[in-house]
Amino acid sequence: MSDLFVARSLEEIRFWSRIMKEHSLFLRLGFRCEDTQLIHEANHFYAIFEEIERKSHAFQTNADPQTIKQFNVEVYTAASHIWAFKRKVLGLILSCQLPGANNFPLLVDHVSREANYFRNRLAELNAGRLEPLPDAIIDENVFFLKIMADHAKFIGHLLDPSERKLVDQARNFSHDFDQLVFQAIDLSSMRPQSQTVPLLSQFVDQNKVSVKSLRDFKKTARDLINDCRIKSIIHPLLADHVFREAEHFLVILDMFEHFLQGPKRSES
Numbered sequence: 388m389s390d391l392f393v394a395r396s397l398e399e400i401r402f403w404s405r406i407m408k409e410h411s412l413f414l415r416l417g418f419r420c421e422d423t424q425l426i427h428e429a430n431h432f433y434a435i436f437e438e439i440e441r442k443s444h445a446f447q448t449n450a451d452p453q454t455i456k457q458f459n460v461e462v463y464t465a466a467s468h469i470w471a472f473k474r475k476v477l478g479l480i481l482s483c484q485l486p487g488a489n490n491f492p493l494l495v496d497h498v499s500r501e502a503n504y505f506r507n508r509l510a511e512l513n514a515g516r517l518e519p520l521p522d523a524i525i526d527e528n529v530f531f532l533k534i535m536a537d538h539a540k541f542i543g544h545l546l547d548p549s550e551r552k553l554v555d556q557a558r559n560f561s562h563d564f565d566q567l568v569f570q571a572i573d574l575s576s577m578r579p580q581s582q583t584v585p586l587l588s589q590f591v592d593q594n595k596v597s598v599k600s601l602r603d604f605k606k607t608a609r610d611l612i613n614d615c616r617i618k619s620i621i622h623p624l625l626a627d628h629v630f631r632e633a634e635h636f637l638v639i640l641d642m643f644e645h646f647l648q649g650p651k652r653s654e655s
């Protein structure tokens with residue numbers, strides 16, 4: 388049980404600390420030259436999460452659970468601070484105090500939601516109580532489907548408008564994922580009666596099909612951007628970042644699928 392706690396804590400921190408580090412970079416790139424204080428703060432968070440990432444890779448899975456529990460607390464604090472920074476930036480943008488800066492409000496809100504998610508995962512791990520599976524299935528899907536819908540919108544808006552075909556594709560993904568978000572919210576509102584194995588299985592299967600196709604689209608976009616074959620203002624690292632987040636969601640969906648199949652069916 389302790390080994391599992393250590394393994395899961397390290398997995399979460401390795402994935403999300405790199406994500407938080409990259410958010411710091413994306414935010415910094417979107418500030419104006421004169422926003423020196425904000426640039427300084429973003430660089431500060433970059434260094435913090437780079438160090439957390441380094442430490443998380445230095446720990447082995449046989450590390451002392453008490454040490455990892457302490458590490459989780461430390462990372463929780465860092466995630467809380469970057470969350471507060473992101474919300475502060477959102478406030479500045481929405482009150483028109485950063486005219487001409489290049490971060491969309493939805494993007495800043497989005498990265499703050501990811502920080503909040505990370506922080507909650509750490510709190511859950513340390514409290515040793517995970518949500519009951521049927522609730523986790525719905526809540527994780529509501530969270531990640533919205534994340535995926537946002538990604539499609541960012542890609543659509545950061546591609547050059549002359550890339551008409553790709554912009555159309557991104558817009559279609561945005562629409563599909565908005566529909567999936569609403570479906571997930573409907574299923575959530577029908578709780579607990581909606582939490583039957585057949586309904587949850589169908590929900591997970593259907594979402595998986597859409598996430599796979601979005602993941603493939605992101606992979607194509609990432610490769611095209613890397614090879615400088617399309618016109619956009621998407622940073623290559625951002626293209627890879629959203630691809631990795633789709634992969635992460637697919638791992639979670641696979642895990643749910645596995646649990647829902649139960650021990651009997653998974654043997655076949």
Ligand SMILES: [Fe+2]
Nearest residue numbers: 406498501632
């Ligand atoms: Fe992200």
Ligand SMILES: [Fe+2]
Nearest residue numbers: 497501534632
């Ligand atoms: Fe994201």
